[in-house]
Amino acid sequence: MYDTSISEKTVTQNSIKFSARNVQVHYGDTHAIKDVSVDIEDKTVTAFIGPSGCGKSTFLRCLNRMNDTIDICRVEGDIRLDGQDIYDKRVDPVQLRAKVGMVFQKPNPFPKSIYDNVAYGPKIHGLARNKADLDEIVERALRRGAIWDEVKDRLNEPGTGLSGGQQQRLCIARAVATEPEVLLMDEPCSALDPIATSQVEELMDELRKNYSLVIVTHSMQQAARVSQKTAFFHLGNLVEFGETGQIFTNPQDERTESYITGRIG
């Protein structure tokens, strides 16, 4: 049913990037994530799938502490990045987010020029020593975002003037410009047409060489195409986690099976 050939390619054992243990998330009285433990590998695309409202975004946002900005959100449990507890008091969420970049569901470029959109992160983290340096970082990021050729002649035009797909790739370029180690993408293709989607997917495959990628997607095909590992969430529980090929061809849990065959969700 799904083209899982990519995922069935060699799955080498990579080092663990994120390791989450017994994570619980509450929004006020809502128990959104229930006791989730998962290991996310380096240089791997991990896909989060599951029906709407099951907590995929919530869990994703735990990984770079974006949930800190929501007053009523409470995160418990243990999440380690390279062995270090990211919810430790000594960890500055600002530094964490420089290491763990994020691309949002809706393209959200700053209402600034294309150049400034990409240059902003490197600037605030002091990654460039001078203007030439910064120019180089911006160009490299835009190239990796697969959008350089389309915007190289209009770097000073506002990023908000681009098409939806271009904006999303600009946001990806903006995220990679800070040289993160992990890239979190929350439904990065939901606003894109098939062509832009395949561009972004190619990009993910490319980025996998250097980063650990975590994507949330509602498209089973996409999960099967780009990811090596898949996690299936249901009602706040992590129901099943394993090799993508395994999950799609031979799910262990019946909820997983009914979801990927389209019976729930």
Added chain:
Amino acid sequence: MTDMTASPSGALATDARLRARLRQRKRKQVILQGLGLGAISFAGLMLFILVASLVSTGYKAVTQTHLTVEVFVDPQEISVDKLPRGGFRDVLAAALIKEFPDMAEAGRKDLRALTGVYSNGAQFRLRDMIVADPGLIGQTVTLTVPVSDPFDQLQKDLIKRETPQAQRRVDDRQIAWFDTLAERGMISEPINWGLLTNADSRFPELAGLKGALVGSFWALLVCFAISFPVGIGAAIYLEEFAPKNRMSDIIEVNINNLAAVPSVVFGLLALAVFLGWFGLPRSAPLVGGMTLALMTMPTIIISTRAALKAVPPSIREAALGVGASRHQVVFGHVLPLAMPGVMTGTIIGLAQALGETAPLLLIGMNAFITSAPGTPLDSATALPTQIFIWADSPERGFVSRTSAAILVLLGFLVMMNGIAIYLRNKFERSW
């Protein structure tokens, strides 16, 4: 609709109940539109009546009747070593006697009737001219000075010639003199720039708004300097940094209440605190500005918070997502995007402050002051209080000047609101 009635055989049209409901809905819509149109027409009519009545009285103050005379600066009356004192009044009288030689032997009373054409300010105008250039003594100078208020009224037909002599402020003889002067081309009616460039005066023909304009300017500057940073700071803190709890709710409610407090209360507060405790000078634009700032601050806080709230969360997330700190998010992304809204709110707050009268009356900014304030600590009036003073004055000449002053105030208000609208359109949200 028309299709339906044209082909009653259609399935939709056959249902009579549906048609009746449609008709009723349409009627409701027409009534609603009518009410809205009526309300707007009523508001427009009221505005028209207001402006029309102001213009119809105020336009008389747009010009000021002037008298041009040849004055011989008699060295016997005016000498260099006595300046700035001298017989300026006599010199001016002599200039008129030259026009009417039969008045040379007239008594003091008759002479006063003749020189009554001159505004009281004429002698000072001549004095200033000669002090500036004493070389004029012994020469004949051409002097153009305002005529006094009754003659200005006569020229503008506000004093009717057909009124019985006993009921008007100029007698038949004075009218005859004035007409003679007019025949000789000595009477002119230029634009009354003095209305903007003169300070206040007891004499309507000399009175102007300069003191009030400068006073209002200082007061608004002080008001802006206080309320803008404090208001924005408070709004940013409340909206972006303050924890959302009971305390912040209480503060929020109180700020909204503060915006609704009658302005006269702020005047009383200023009287007690600024003048009473701090001992700041009465009538000073500084105190006026501080008082107005108390009133403007809630407006700025409320509009700034609304503008900050209107910035979409996706922008904040984007900035946080690349590792910006909360300060960087607020000052680098959210505040710049909110700025048009902030500016609009600030300008509207300042426009309100410009028209505010009651608190200024309480701190004494309705004093009679004949010079424009040099610093915010000098006594001064403001535009609305100046209007208040003039409206209270018995002299007929102040009637048209009051209307003209109101028009000037309205002009500034329209201008400020225009700037606010311009800013809003220019920086229309771009996300």
